[in-house]
Amino acid sequence: MYDEEDLASIREARDEWESETRDPFLEKGGERKDRFATVSNHEVDDLYTPDDVADLDYESDLGFPGESPYTRGVYPTMYRGRTWTMRQFAGFGTASETNERFHYLIENGQTGLSTAFDMPSLMGKDSDDPLSDGEVGKEGVAVDTLRDMEVLFDGIDIGEVTTSFTINPSAPVVFAMYVALADNRGVSRDRIGGTFQNDMLKEFIAQKEWVIPPEPSLKLVTDTVEFAAEETPRIRPISVSGYHIREAGSTAVQELAFTLADGFAYVEDAVDRGLDVDEFAPQLSFFFNSHNSIFEEVAKFRAARRIYHDVMSEWYDADDERSKQLKFHTQTAGQSLTAQQPLNNVVRVTIQALAGVLGGTQSLHTNSFDEALALPSEEAVTVALRTQQIIAEESGAADVIDPLGGSFFVETLTDEIEAEAMAYIEEIREMGDGSVRDGVLAGIDEGYYHREIGEASYEYQSRVEDGEEVVVGVNKYDTDDDTRPDLLHVEDEVQDRQLARLESVKEDRDDDAIEAALDDLRETVRNGGNVMPVLVDAVKEYVTMGEIMDVFAEEYGTYRETIGVM
Numbered sequence: 001m002y003d004e005e006d007l008a009s010i011r012e013a014r015d016e017w018e019s020e021t022r023d024p025f026l027e028k029g030g031e032r033k034d035r036f037a038t039v040s041n042h043e044v045d046d047l048y049t050p051d052d053v054a055d056l057d058y059e060s061d062l063g064f065p066g067e068s069p070y071t072r073g074v075y076p077t078m079y080r081g082r083t084w085t086m087r088q089f090a091g092f093g094t095a096s097e098t099n100e101r102f103h104y105l106i107e108n109g110q111t112g113l114s115t116a117f118d119m120p121s122l123m124g125k126d127s128d129d130p131l132s133d134g135e136v137g138k139e140g141v142a143v144d145t146l147r148d149m150e151v152l153f154d155g156i157d158i159g160e161v162t163t164s165f166t167i168n169p170s171a172p173v174v175f176a177m178y179v180a181l182a183d184n185r186g187v188s189r190d191r192i193g194g195t196f197q198n199d200m201l202k203e204f205i206a207q208k209e210w211v212i213p214p215e216p217s218l219k220l221v222t223d224t225v226e227f228a229a230e231e232t233p234r235i236r237p238i239s240v241s242g243y244h245i246r247e248a249g250s251t252a253v254q255e256l257a258f259t260l261a262d263g264f265a266y267v268e269d270a271v272d273r274g275l276d277v278d279e280f281a282p283q284l285s286f287f288f289n290s291h292n293s294i295f296e297e298v299a300k301f302r303a304a305r306r307i308y309h310d311v312m313s314e315w316y317d318a319d320d321e322r323s324k325q326l327k328f329h330t331q332t333a334g335q336s337l338t339a340q341q342p343l344n345n346v347v348r349v350t351i352q353a354l355a356g357v358l359g360g361t362q363s364l365h366t367n368s369f370d371e372a373l374a375l376p377s378e379e380a381v382t383v384a385l386r387t388q389q390i391i392a393e394e395s396g397a398a399d400v401i402d403p404l405g406g407s408f409f410v411e412t413l414t415d416e417i418e419a420e421a422m423a424y425i426e427e428i429r430e431m432g433d434g435s436v437r438d439g440v441l442a443g444i445d446e447g448y449y450h451r452e453i454g455e456a457s458y459e460y461q462s463r464v465e466d467g468e469e470v471v472v473g474v475n476k477y478d479t480d481d482d483t484r485p486d487l488l489h490v491e492d493e494v495q496d497r498q499l500a501r502l503e504s505v506k507e508d509r510d511d512d513a514i515e516a517a518l519d520d521l522r523e524t525v526r527n528g529g530n531v532m533p534v535l536v537d538a539v540k541e542y543v544t545m546g547e548i549m550d551v552f553a554e555e556y557g558t559y560r561e562t563i564g565v566m
């Protein structure tokens with residue numbers, strides 16, 4: 001963006017500044033540290049100038065918002081037209097309690113819904129399974145049958161509001177329930193909107209919740225992609241998630257690279273099935289973490305959009321512009337929150353949320369300050385939502401598009417993060433002999449991710465222990481405050497109420513229809529067909545989550561991690 005002559009004179013002026021202005025000043029007191037680095041340990045210089053961005057080409061590297069390569073944002077007006085979706089993750093108890101929380105959040109100005117499921121539902125177990133005992137409704141809402149979905153969305157217009165479902169191994173079942181709910185309510189399938197996390201690859205990489213092995217898991221994900229493309233154009237069947245990879249201890253670059261590689265693996269799997277990339281890619285979506293190093297996060301989000309645009313065009317021949325636009329949800333970093341001095345977390349969350357906004361997120365969850373201690377209380381959830389509203393309506397951050405674009409520092413970081421992430425993606429592609437899909441599966445199988453993330457995590461912990469990485473109120477400043485906010489407690493009787501509902505649903509069912517539905521499902525699995533249409537029929541008969549997942553486990557087998565078992 002600068003000509004050679006300008007750059008030469010800037011270089012010369014910088015040398016002069018260093019020797020005549022900075023260095024004599026440094027002699028007085030030096031710098032606070034020997035080395036400055038982001039939370040991911042990415043070293044940063046003291047100052048950036050046009051010389052650092054000498055290779056930047058405005059048109060091909062940045063462009064304009066809503067135009068390729070989308071570095072500056074996916075929409076032409078970004079938040080001047082509409083602010084991001086404020087989507088607080090919520091769920092606890094039975095569907096009735098969560099339905100109440102949904103209404104509370106909507107009344108308080110939240111613009112989208114996001115469902116947290118309890119552990120049994122996440123793992124595809126019914127509430128009456130012996131393994132579920134003590135976990136029902138504890139960390140999210142319990143969903144066993146379509147009846148729970150009916151209660152969950154009572155009084156909510158599912159043709160209007162978009163809802164996110166954080167569910168993975170059992171995602172096809174919940175997707176089928178949502179479609180069945182729409183059918184039963186007479187809402188046409190093309191009106192329902194929302195997102196299923198349904199990102200099984202990151203489960204094997206980082207979060208470690210699975211039922212069946214990686215290959216059939218991927219097959220089921222692609223079933224949902226195909227079904228969504230054909231039936232539910234406003235549903236995003238996968239939210240390719242870096243969040244949990246980062247929470248497991250990865251760096252920002254690893255988070256970006258591993259997530260994009262997973263995204264490309266899903267693209268390849270769907271293309272291998274015979275789908276045209278432009279038929280399904282516009283419905284893909286992403287989900288990233290936002291940590292404390294504000295500029296690193298902004299650069300990560302900008303690099304994500306640029307890489308995605310370039311790779312979708314060049315490797316997968318996407319034509320439709322929507323196939324090349326990376327749209328993402330952001331959640332502030334749970335792992336950065338501290339149990340000590342919990343109110344400090346409000347500040348951390350504000351910084352992280354601001355990074356998401358400056359980075360152009362489409363949707364945002366701000367963590368509640370008490371999340372290191374328990375599920376969020378109503379008070380904490382309200383502060384978290386208000387944080388988003390203050391950023392949106394008081395800070396001015398939403399008034400200018402990509403306000404950090406053109407910052408010598410942020411553009412340099414964007415380039416560096418892009419290059420480092422691409423090196424990882426290429427490495428994964430090579431592990432699969434030219435196929436990212438096979439490379440990701442090989443990486444899972446061989447413990448590649450486990451090693452890479454483990455090393456980064458160990459290194460971060462060591463820096464915290466050495467005090468090189470400061471965590472205020474934990475390893476520096478007053479650390480013995482034990483203030484405890486009022487916490488949300490989920491009563492044990494929730495389990496009894498959920499079991500009673502499940503029992504009454506089971507009593508009312510037509511046993512022959514249940515058996516026939518499960519036979520159809522087994523048959524479809526055996527002949528390799530898309531399971532989604534039969535799942536929709538099955539859940540309409542009130543077949544349970546556990547009954548369906550048992551068929552998958554019987555037919556596809558279960559999975560045990562082999563890492564470390566030599």
Ligand SMILES: C[C@H](C(=O)O)C(=O)SCCNC(=O)CCNC(=O)[C@H](O)C(C)(C)COP(=O)(O)OP(=O)(O)OC[C@H]1O[C@@H](n2cnc3c(N)ncnc32)[C@H](O)[C@@H]1OP(=O)(O)O
Nearest residue numbers: 075077078081082085114164166195285327328329362363
């Ligand atoms: C840690 C925790 C755990 O594991 O426990 C978790 O995982 S929690 C995980 C929680 N996960 C999530 O909450 C995932 C949320 N994800 C999503 O909501 C989606 O996948 C998303 C990221 C693509 C965001 O979708 P969204 O509907 O909120 O936002 P969109 O960007 O699509 O915008 C919504 C509508 O507004 C329109 N729109 C957007 N911006 C503008 C603008 N400036 N002017 C005019 N219209 C606009 C869009 O075109 C779209 O319309 P139209 O609809 O007409 O096209």
